[in-house]
Amino acid sequence: MPQYLAFLRAINLGAKRKFPKADIVAATEAAGMTDVETHINTGNVFFTSTLRSPAKVRAALEKAYATDRGFDVPAIVFTPEEIRAITERGTQLRAVNEDGARHYVQLFHEPPPQGAVAAAQALGLPGEELVVEGRAAYALMPEVAGSRLTNSKEYAALGQGTARTITVLQAIVEKWC
Template identity: 25%
Template sequence: MSTRYAALLRGVNVSGRRRVPMVELRTLLAELGHGDVATYLQSGNAVFSSASGDEGALAAELERAIEARFGFPVDCLVRPGAYLAAVADACPFPAAELEGKQLHVTFFDRPVDAARFAGLDAAAYRPESFRLGERVLYLYAPDGLGRSKLADALGRPALTRGLVATSRNWNTVAELVEMTRD
């Protein structure tokens, strides 16, 4: 039995750097033995089917293959479709009432304790807001991520040290949920 997964690549195809063409990423995933491979947008989102039940091993395998093929390291997070659906269902913000650019999800490689963000004066950034979930951070940024002062604060090295994290807007999260449905 196989599971549908999403691979979330961190920091590829941004400003022409760390280029990973999606057609080559699809080929690479197929060469690794995964089926039903597809990509979404150019920002490092792929879905595939695998008999493996170990998302950490799948991510490590993909990281090694990407570095071997493209010559630079890329952090990858691999999440099963059921997890992505649970993330969408648990969203603490009214996603259906918001534009996709107003809501973002940062995926982490492991659970993050709220104490990590305790020193951040969240009230100072209102109406922007964030909430932690299971290995995710939900960010409401009414003017979009590019203008978000809270996103900048949340991304400071002191808060993210030791974590692998990659963010997606709500439209991308919703599309990946659909693409990974079994």
């Protein structure tokens, strides 16, 4: 049976968007998924499904999550192989930039538009680097809070996604991939 990972966007960030792990598991099972597990409380979900299309998996999850929560919960779906490749690339980039930089990976439903990628990469901000490959954008910066890159309109134009640290992705790969 196909295995998938879903990365949920914009949950557990405030009082109105709570989605506890036990409820994520129950809603994921209600969507027809099996062998459901979560990792930390930021919406990282592993499961198996009889569905063979990530788009169908996403639609089923988002419908079940909205029904359960009463608000939209975008789910960005990958196969374990895709997440392993994204994490390996992120680990390579981190090895080249071991100067204490923070390293986040923004995950997207679709690859960002090339024009938006070019504009964001053209910012050339000192100490901040952006590499976009496929459905992942790797952002390396000294501090997240003061990042001119991730707070720019050019970065926002990459599209709606959800970010994870490379450390979290490495733990997920070790656990599920």
